[in-house]
Amino acid sequence: MLDIVESEKFKLPMRPRQEITEMFSTFVQLDEDQFSKWLTDSKLRRSIQNCLGHLAEVPTSENFWAFYWHKNWRNSSNSLAGTHLSAYLQEPCYWAAYKTDRRFTNTQYGLADYFQMASAEVKTVLENFNPDRSSSLKAYASMAFPSLLKDILRQRKEADICTNWGLLRKVSKKQVLEALDNAGLSTTQIAQYRLAWTCFKELYIQNSSGGTNKLPEPDRNLWEEIANLYNTERRSQLTPPGSECNSQTIEQWLIKTAICVRAYLYRSVASLNVPKSGEDSDQMSSLPDPTSESLMADMIAQEDDENRQNQLSQINAVLLTALLSLDIQCQEILKLYYKQGFTQQQIIEQLQISQPTVSRRLIKARESLLAALIGWSHETLNISVTSNLVKDMSTALEEWLRFRYGDSLIS
Structure with a gap:
C-alpha cells in the first residue's frame, strides 16, 4: 500500500488495507489534474462480495486476491478479472503518472493524460507479470508503469520529429x-x-x-x-x-x-473501467460462483506455502543484490572466508593485506548485507527493528552465506 505520509501529502487517500472489496472495485477520479475521489463500480463490488460471501474463512491478504484474479484473467475463466485488477492497480497508475508529470515538465501532457496512458497499459503489465518470479503484482506494476510511460513519450517524440x-x-x-x-x-x-x-x-x-x-x-x-x-x-x-x-x-x-x-x-487511451456500450453495470450474469471454483480452494490451501516460498525468494534476491554491490575486495574476502574456509590469517597471506583491513572488510560486508535484510523485513513485512530482530537476522545471514558459498552458487 501507499505510504501514509505520501498519501496525505498528495491528497490520495489510502483504501483501508482490510477492505479487500474497495481495493478491487474502486477507481480514481481526477479533477483538473488532481485526485478527486474514489469511484465504486457496483458490479465489481458485488463480484468480490459474492466471492467473499461463499467462503467460511476469508483470506485478507491483498496479494492473495491479486494472484487469484490474475490466474482467473490468465485462464479467461472470469470476464471481470481484468477489471478487478485494473481497479487494484489504480494506485500504481496514479503514482507513475504523478512522478512522470513532475519529471517531464516540458511536454504538453498533464497528470490526467499520463494517468490515462498508464491505465491503457494495464493489460501489458498483466501479460508481462510472472507470479512465479515476483511476490507482488502491485510492486511489479510500480516498476513497470514508469518505464512504459517513458517509452510512450520516447515513441511520441520520435513520431513528432520524424518525416x-x-x-x-x-x-x-x-x-x-x-x-x-x-x-x-x-x-x-x-x-x-x-x-x-x-x-x-x-x-x-x-x-x-x-x-x-x-x-x-x-x-x-x-x-x-x-x-x-x-x-x-x-x-x-x-x-x-x-x-x-x-x-x-x-x-x-x-x-x-x-x-x-x-x-x-499515438494510440488512443480509453478508460478501462468505463462500461462498454449497451453493458448493464448492474448485470449479475458474469459473476463467478466461488463454490464451483477449484481454483479458489487450491489457492487458499497453497497460500501459506507460497507466501513462505515467495518470502524466501525475495530474501535471496535482496541479499544477492546487496552482495554483488559490495566492492571487489569485500567479495573476495567473503569468498575466501565462507567458500574456502580460510581463517583471517590465511586471508592476510593470500591477499597480502593487513589484519585490520581483513577484519574491517568482513564487518563491513556483514553489516551491509544485514542492513539490506533488515530493510526488506521492515518495508515488506512491516516488522519493527528490535535487538531480537537484529540477532535473528544475523543468524539467518550467517546461514545464508554458508549455504550460498557452500553450494558453490557464487563463483
Missing part, C-alpha cells in the same frame, strides 16, 4: 505489423505492406547518408527500385504472390503504413 520516411526507417518490424493490424487491415494487405516496407527500408538506408530524423523523400528512381525489388520478392515472400505493383502504388502503401504507425504510437 514519414524517417519514421519508417526507425520502427521495428514488430511495430509495423502491430500498427497495421491495429488499423484493421486484412492479413493479405498486412503481408503486402510489410514486404513493401522491408524493400523500402533496405534500399532507402543504402541511399541515405544522413542519420537525422528529417531524411529526404525518395526520388522517382528510388521508388522504381523499391517497386522492382517488391515485384521480385513477392513471388517467394507472399502467398498468394499477388499482381505486380508500380512505384506509385508502393509509395501510397508506405504513406498509409506511416499513418498507421503514427496512429499506433
